[in-house]
Amino acid sequence: MDLALLSALNVERAARRACVLVTDLGGGGQWLVREDELVREPWASRPLSAALNEALRSGKSGTIESEGRALFLNVQAPPVKLVVTGAVHISQALVSMARELALDMTVIDPRSAFASPERFPSVRLIAEWPDEALKRVPLDRYTAFVALTHDPKIDDPALEAALRSACFYVGALGSRKTHAKRVERLMQAGFLSEEIARIRAPIGLNIGAVSPAEIALSIIGEIVATLRADRLAGRDRAAS
Amino acid sequence: MISTDSDILGMAETWAREGRGVALATVTETWGSAPRPVGSHLVIDADGTFLGSVSGGCVEGAVVSEAIDVIGDGNARTLEFGVADETAWQVGLSCGGRIKVYVERIS
Structure with a gap:
């Protein structure tokens, strides 16, 4: 060549x-x-x-x-991008896993106490509100979006942007109860229930995860399973 | 298949710009249970330093030695590997699959 x-x-x-x-x-x-x-x-x-x-x-x-x-x-195809709202403990655990998997990771959190370079030394960090941050990190069909702040003021605008985008994965942290309230808010914002159904919640594969690292692993596992859904379906067909 | 071999192509360019002889090996076809998907890369320099993979480690050694020849003569070639035959001391894939690997010089 x-x-x-x-x-x-x-x-x-x-x-x-x-x-x-x-x-x-x-x-x-x-x-x-x-x-x-x-x-x-x-x-x-x-x-x-x-x-x-x-x-x-x-x-x-x-x-x-x-x-x-x-x-x-x-x-x-472009490298897979991982965009996370919330510079939280789970996000810290996601950084090293994303690096191993060659996922291009960005963390967005307007709370500068969370989004500090000391807490996130080796990842792209944007200490701004999602509306501003997402102008610089467009969500495309090679992007996985994950909402982890637990704070609707931060997660909701980013989730709305993700639902309007072609992201291949959209996940949001929170219990079933928290998610039910989130669904209500998104319906009020004009989203249809089938659009909202794209959100993986509770987030992550069910591996009984407890610690932040285990939850990060379950999220990464779910992202890979979504990325490789074609292969997964083929294997299931072969096994049945 | 979305590739996560991104750094391999970047490294191939970096090595070539450093003036090293470089070859790129790419899996072009697979049959049966192959360890790495079509499009997977291995980059090799003239000293035999390599990055990436075209199998689970079964045939990399053979690909590297062919790649050094390709760096020498500049002729791209396609290599084919099948099931390992331990009695014949041939390299092969222990998983039972077959793969084709295209090896080309970067210049």
């Missing part, structure tokens, strides 16, 4: 733009196709664009045959 091509690929990844690296396995070259190029000419009318669109939609890389050539389509 040409170093300039690898460099261009890394620029797309850093900018969180999905693209496909196409390699002619017979030695006929290599090129990069950005998602937004597929809707414009010359790509829009090329036979290959259907396969490229499908690869981007499914997020799956693979080899295809096109006009007698074997082409490897390597889908480059």
